[in-house]
Amino acid sequence: MANLKRIPVGKSDLQLSPIGLGCWQFSGKSMSAFWNSPPQDEINAIVKASLDGGINWFDTAEMYGNGASETALSAALQAAGRKNGDVVIATKWNPILRRAASIAKTFPAREQHLAPFEIDLFQVHLPYSFSSVEAQMNRMADLLDAKKIKTVGVSNFNERKMRLAHKILKARGYDLSTNQMRYSLLDRRIEKDGVMAAAKELNISIIAYSPLAQGLLGGKYHADANAVDKVPFMRRRSFKSRLEKSRPLVEALVEIAQNYNVTASQVALNWLVTFNGETVLAIPGATRVEQAKQNCNAMSFAMTTAEISRIDGLSKTFMEKR
Ligand SMILES: NC(=O)c1ccc[n+]([C@@H]2O[C@H](COP(=O)([O-])OP(=O)(O)OC[C@H]3O[C@@H](n4cnc5c(N)ncnc54)[C@H](OP(=O)(O)O)[C@@H]3O)[C@@H](O)[C@H]2O)c1
Structure with a gap:
């Protein structure tokens, strides 16, 4: 049962479900250090369940298997009978060891991997290009001028770089719509580091x-x-190191979940999206x-103020630098 509303994204025309589907998990063997990447028929079923659950957008990236995730997503959407324009597609340019000129150079490959679906939200994956933020945003604005994409986002940009990206796009008559952050x-x-406050200020x-x-x-x-020992090794160590510190919080999530007949994951997603009004969208993989199925249903219940505060209090220590 679809039960996800739509919310505006930045100042763009996009109206997205507050929960989208993260598609890093569809990268194939190249990311097996992180995920047991599902085969295509399982990917098709995951995408279909997400659509049936009310999700209307999908986040992928060039870096996720050098286009493998984009291709798998497109195939799954087609298997579910979706056509270009039925869903919103977000993907990302890989800036590592590259200059801004590669945005235009590599864009046709993004289009090919995702075809027949056009790219709505195009993001700079990381703040590590050889070129300046100015150069990157100007090349993104060129894609907007050419109507190849609908809007622009960044990812892992700190407050200063996010403000700068916003300013450069403004000078070209556009807005920065999103910053994708852990x-x-x-x-x-x-x-705590200014990103959330600046995002709210700049919409x-x-x-x-x-x-x-x-x-x-x-x-x-x-x-x-x-x-934990069965988790692919790139996640295992961080799971082990955070297991005890996170225990009081996770035990509270499990307890609160029982009040609504949901799971701890659903409580965690519900809290994250609700706590900041309409500023935050989440993309669980x-x-x-x-x-x-669970993740699409994460917004189907409303926690009490006391429950929201309890979670807030128990997770406050995780505002600090690790
Ligand atoms: N911009 C960036 O730099 C960046 C970085 C990382 C991720 N991302 C994006 O964000 C998306 C999500 O982030 P993420 O994949 O790192 O982490 P995540 O969404 O926090 O975790 C996903 C994993 O959590 C487990 N899971 C999912 N739903 C669950 C549920 N209902 N109950 C219990 N466990 C559940 C699964 O683990 P198992 O597979 O082990 O079962 C799943 O693979 C990615 O797919 C990607 O699109 C972007």
Whole structure:
């Protein structure tokens, strides 16, 4: 049952479900250090469950298997009977070891991987290009001028760089719509380092990545510490190091979840999206259909003020630098 509303994204015309689907998990073998990437038929089922659950947008990137995730997403959307324009597509340019000129040079490859779906939100994945923010935003504005994309976002940009990107686009007559940042109950640094406050001031949406702390907030690993040993190794060490510190918070999530007959993951997503009004959208990834179904249903209940404050209090320590 679709039960996700639509919210505006920055000052753009895009109206998105507050929960989208993160597609890093669809990168194939290249990302097996992080994920047990599902086969295409499972990806099709995850995407279909997300659409059925009311999600209307998908986040992918060039870096996710050098286009493998984009291709898998497009195939899954087509298998679900969706056509260009039925859903919103967000993808990202990989700036590593590249200059801004590569934005235009590599854009046709993005279009090919995602075809027949056009790119709505095009993001700079990381603030690590050889070129300045000015040069990158001007090349993004060229794509807007050419009507190849609908709007522009950045990712992992600190407050200063986000403000600068916004200013450069403004000078070209456009707005910066989004900044995709790591944001979860186990990492609330953007609430302290100026990013969240500036995003609210400038009407830039925050797209919260790793909103479930890559699965740690689900409670499974707190219930059975041996389960951590089966996690792909790039996540294992950080799970182990945060297991005990996060236990009081995760136990509270499990307890509150029981009040609504939902899961700890759903409580964590609900809190993250609700706590900041309409500024934050979240893009949980999924490797199984059941996870996608749960995540779409994360907004189907309203917590009490006391429950929201309890979670806020228990997660406050995660505002500090790690
Ligand atoms: N811009 C960036 O730099 C950046 C960086 C990272 C991610 N991202 C984007 O953000 C998306 C999400 O971030 P993420 O994948 O790092 O972390 P995440 O969404 O916090 O965690 C996803 C993982 O959590 C587990 N999970 C998902 N739903 C669950 C549920 N309902 N119950 C229990 N466990 C559940 C699954 O782990 P298992 O597979 O182990 O079951 C899943 O693979 C990515 O797909 C990507 O699109 C962007």
